[in-house]
Amino acid sequence: MKNKQIFVACDTSNLNEIKRIINQTNSNKLKIIPKFGLQFFYSKNGRKFIAKFKKDFWLDLKINDIPQTALSAIDSLKDLKKCKYITVHANGGLEMLKSIKKKTKKINKNLKVLGVTVLTSLNNKSIKEIGHTKSIKEIVLKQTELIKKSGCDGIVCSAEEAMMVRRKYKNLIIITPGIRLPGDSTNDQMRVMSPKDAFKNKVSGIVIGRSLTKGNIKNNTKKLIDHLTK
Numbered sequence: 001m002k003n004k005q006i007f008v009a010c011d012t013s014n015l016n017e018i019k020r021i022i023n024q025t026n027s028n029k030l031k032i033i034p035k036f037g038l039q040f041f042y043s044k045n046g047r048k049f050i051a052k053f054k055k056d057f058w059l060d061l062k063i064n065d066i067p068q069t070a071l072s073a074i075d076s077l078k079d080l081k082k083c084k085y086i087t088v089h090a091n092g093g094l095e096m097l098k099s100i101k102k103k104t105k106k107i108n109k110n111l112k113v114l115g116v117t118v119l120t121s122l123n124n125k126s127i128k129e130i131g132h133t134k135s136i137k138e139i140v141l142k143q144t145e146l147i148k149k150s151g152c153d154g155i156v157c158s159a160e161e162a163m164m165v166r167r168k169y170k171n172l173i174i175i176t177p178g179i180r181l182p183g184d185s186t187n188d189q190m191r192v193m194s195p196k197d198a199f200k201n202k203v204s205g206i207v208i209g210r211s212l213t214k215g216n217i218k219n220n221t222k223k224l225i226d227h228l229t230k
Contacts, residue, residue: 004228005175005205006195007035007058008212013043024217029225033084035060035207056084062116064089067099074100078107085175087156090115090143097150112173115147117157120178120191136191137161141168148172158191159198159206166202177207181223184211195228 008025010018018040025032035058040046050057059080063070070092077083088100097115104111117140118127124136132139140161147155154173157165162174178192198206212220 004030004199006030006032006224007175007205007207008032009060009177009207009209010034010036011039011209011213013039013046015043015045015049018049021213021217025212025221027221027225030221030228032221033058038062050083051079053082056082058085058087059083060085060087062087062089063100064092065096067092067096070096071099071103074103075107081108083108083111085112085114087114087116088152090117090147090155094146094150097147097152101151101153112153114154114156114173114175115143115150115152117143117147117155117161120158120176123191137164140165144169144172154204159193159201159203160191162198162201162203173204174202175205175207176201176203177209179206179208179211181208181211181220181227195224196230199228 008021010021012018022034033056036046036050037060041050041059041061050059059077063073070088086104088097101113104113118136122136127136127139140157141164144155144165148169154175155165156175156177158178159176162176165172165174176198179195179198180192182194195206195208208224212224
């Protein structure tokens with residue numbers, strides 16, 4: 001089961017809580033990699049902690065800016081040698097995506113660039129409110145085409161779109177947030193799925209947050225293991 005990519009969303013600015021999440025999701029049955037997002041990265045002690053972190057991690061910054069500013073942001077992260085994944089937003093366009101991938105090759109050959117498609121907090125109604133006329137599935141496919149063309153390594157999308165993307169892109173890394181254990185609240189997520197069902201949809205990895213980090217983390221981790229092995 002260690003071949004399944006599992007990421008735990010470390011969404012807090014509390015350093016002690018971050019350490020607790022990392023320690024208590026440690027398991028000899030699953031390899032769970034921490035995903036550090038904007039909240040922790042922007043916090044007073046976050047950047048320092050991440051710089052000293054000795055194991056693989058995912059830095060989820062969803063970079064989205066003009067190419068030169070995006071490149072400068074990537075360059076400022078070159079000391080983070082254990083960073084295995086970093087996210088950029090497909091909305092930044094082809095030139096930004098291509099520039100970032102080219103830059104990461106120079107500063108860290110092991111760093112994978114993942115293009116974020118439509119956030120899992122959005123649904124088709126939300127997309128129309130923003131001004132899109134296409135459905136989420138159509139947008140995700142178009143964004144995936146752009147990400148693939150740029151040379152980036154993979155995408156972030158909901159598990160609902162994963163099978164559709166996998167049929168067209170056999171070797172692309174597909175990682176899905178919006179994952180909940182059966183019976184858990186969806187909270188602010190719109191497009192959700194259980195871990196087992198997500199892997200059935202041919203995802204490469206899943207991001208799981210509150211289903212692991214809310215309440216007793218060790219018990220929640222055991223629930224996840226049991227869920228995946230049934």
